[in-house]
Amino acid sequence: MLPKDLVDELMHFRAERDWAQFHTPRNLAISLSLEAGEVLELFQWEDRRGAALDKVMPQLRDEVADVATYLTYLCADLGIDLEAAVREKMVQNRRKYPVELxxxxxKKYTELRAGDEA
Ligand SMILES: [Mg+2]
Known part of the structure; x- marks a missing residue:
């Protein structure tokens, strides 16, 4: 969902360095998860809000950029149209999570319809 010029820049960055050879789907999936873990690490011992959140915001920006970069590579390599995938997921989520419920x-969608017993 990054703009095309930025996706092209990421692909060019990788091609210049001949790194695509290391970017198997497995390696990209692992890297994506590791970078998401780095986001999580910033909240490991603290439910950061306000000034505590401001303190880590530069690192948080870096880590979400890493997540977006690996997700972009994974989608590009596997021919996944990320925007279309998210739009399809929204259709599914609207069905799973109707506003009235x-x-x-x-609650998870499986619990919503189970009422208060869940
Ligand atoms: Mg990182």
């Missing part, structure tokens, strides 16, 4: 609730 899901509003204000953190």
């Amino acid at each position: 899901a509003k204000g609730s953190a």
Whole structure:
């Protein structure tokens, strides 16, 4: 979902360095997960809000950029249209989480329809 010129820049960056040879789907999936873990690490011992969140914001920006970069490579290599995939997921999620059942609730869709017994 990054703009095409930025995706092209990422692909050019990788091609210049001949790194695509290391970017198997497995390696990209692992890297994506590791970078998401680095996002999580920033919140490991603290539920950061306000000033505590501001303190880590530069690192958070770096890590979400890493996540977006690996996700972009993975989607590009596997021919996944990320925008289309997200749009399809929204259709599914609207069906799974109708407003009248899901509003204000953190329950999983399987629990929403089970009522209060879940
Ligand atoms: Mg990182």
